[in-house]
Amino acid sequence: MKVEKYLLEKIENENEKLLFVLIDPIDYKSLEEAIEKGKICANSGADAVLIGGSVGVQGEVLDYVTKSIKEESEKNGVPIILFPGNIATLTKYADAIYFMTLLNSRNTYWTSLAQILAAPVVKRMGIESIPVGYIVVEPGGSVGWVGDVNLIPREKTKIAVAAALAAQYMGNHFVLIDAGSGAKSPIPNEMVEEISKAIDIPLIVAGGMKNESDIISIAKSGANVLQIGTLVQQTKKEKLADYISSIKKKLRKIK
DSSP: OOHHHHHHIIIIISOOOEEEEEEOGGGSSOHHHHHHHHHHHHHTTOSEEEEEOSSOOOHHHHHHHHHHHHHHHGGGTOOEEEEOSSTTOOOTTOSEEEEEEETTBSSHIIIIIHHHHHHHHHHHHTOEEEEEEEEEBTTOHHHHHHTTBOOBOTTOHHHHHHHHHHHHHTTOSEEEEEOOTTOSSOSOHHHHHHHHHHOSSOEEEESOOOSHHHHHHHHHTTOSEEEESHHHHHSOHHHHHHHHHHHHHHHHTOO
């Protein structure tokens, strides 16, 4: 089954809140630690494991990490999705890729040129592309700097809603709204709620969720997918399986 179809069935038919875990190998002390945490999450209830990040892991490192995590994740039917930081964040071992447009970047490289350059390689590798409209809100973190983003102010909900609608009308299948990795606080609940009411495609929320309570609150505000990365990195390996399992159990209760 195609990855996007699998995800949409869970969201639309089963009315389920999904948990995506982002593994950025560059943020870990070792590749083995990144791989191990990715495997733990895949075995503990995560609906997808994302690999990548704003700085852009690539080449043999990306191949190795993706292939290693997939050896475990495919046993549970958990897809590996690339979260590209640039056009080289591509590997044939991934199941799919966020084919993203950074809507509020000032730089046309991130709104169209990177996509043009990457498209033939994605096709040749046979990676399933999932069209994602990417919107970054203050403070923005690494992606705000790397992507030359005109950050949406946290209090400007109407602008965020307009951007999300534009993402939908431009043909994207998902909207991703992100406060940036390591943000001190998540996307405001009001912003999540208003966007979810306005759009007819699934909403992914990322950035700034520091605990279980933050994740559940964002889910209750209308997010269809909760995407976490720094939280996984900072959680001790011995506690990670129980933590992911607990979050997923609570998400299943939200309808």
